[in-house]
Amino acid sequence: MRHANPFIALAVIGLTACASPAKRRSPPEPSGPERCPKPEPAASTVAEARTFELGKPPLPEGVSCLRWPMPDFRKVSSEFRDPDHAFTPGKHAGTDMPAPVGTAVLAPAAGTVVRTLPVEPCRDAAVVVRFDEGWTYAAHHLSRVDVREGEKVVAGQRLGLSGGAVDAPGSGPWTTGPHLHFSLQRREAYVDAERYFCPQP
Numbered sequence: 459m460r461h462a463n464p465f466i467a468l469a470v471i472g473l474t475a476c477a478s479p480a481k482r483r484s485p486p487e488p489s490g491p492e493r494c495p496k497p498e499p500a501a502s503t504v505a506e507a508r509t510f511e512l513g514k515p516p517l518p519e520g521v522s523c524l525r526w527p528m529p530d531f532r533k534v535s536s537e538f539r540d541p542d543h544a545f546t547p548g549k550h551a552g553t554d555m556p557a558p559v560g561t562a563v564l565a566p567a568a569g570t571v572v573r574t575l576p577v578e579p580c581r582d583a584a585v586v587v588r589f590d591e592g593w594t595y596a597a598h599h600l601s602r603v604d605v606r607e608g609e610k611v612v613a614g615q616r617l618g619l620s621g622g623a624v625d626a627p628g629s630g631p632w633t634t635g636p637h638l639h640f641s642l643q644r645r646e647a648y649v650d651a652e653r654y655f656c657p658q659p
């Protein structure tokens with residue numbers, strides 16, 4: 459897959475794998491009229507291609523911390539590089555935050571929307587925001603996208619609504635339940651977003 463900006467393409471490729479709300483190696487068998495195919499080889503290729511920054515590079519000047527994207531749901535069901543992740547053990551490129559479908563997802567920092575993926579059956583819906591040169595964050599498995607590419611957003615602005623229900627439009631194939639997959643990237647590398655969130659008020 460080729461894209462003008464390879465690291466953004468990787469961030470939003472639609473194969474973001476998530477486990478939530480419970481950690482489990484075998485996801486439940488989905489039910490319902492439409493089951494999304496799970497392209498196992500492609501997903502593992504994407505996971506292998508990921509690069510991780512294990513340190514804590516400082517945030518850009520003017521950004522002291524990131525706001526938690528769903529203030530009423532401050533839980534984590536699968537952490538960065540979770541060794542027990544259902545689909546990508548040790549390679550989980552973000553933080554999974556369980557929340558009911560339809561929870562408002564708020565911008566953790568001001569920036570510019572550089573990529574959106576729409577809500578479609580069996581596809582991962584996402585918003586990617588660049589908040590400084592080389593830094594982006596992304597919200598995945600959305601059930602609604604409220605911003606457009608090129609749009610400037612302020613901290614706390616609603617980016618969309620959370621999703622992640624199995625086989626729901628926008629969830630993509632890699633989810634085991636309602637949650638937000640939130641990822642943070644500096645240049646090509648994923649970094650642990652949990653280390654950057656503002657202290658709880």
Ligand SMILES: [Zn+2]
Nearest residue numbers: 475476554639
């Ligand atoms: Zn995830």
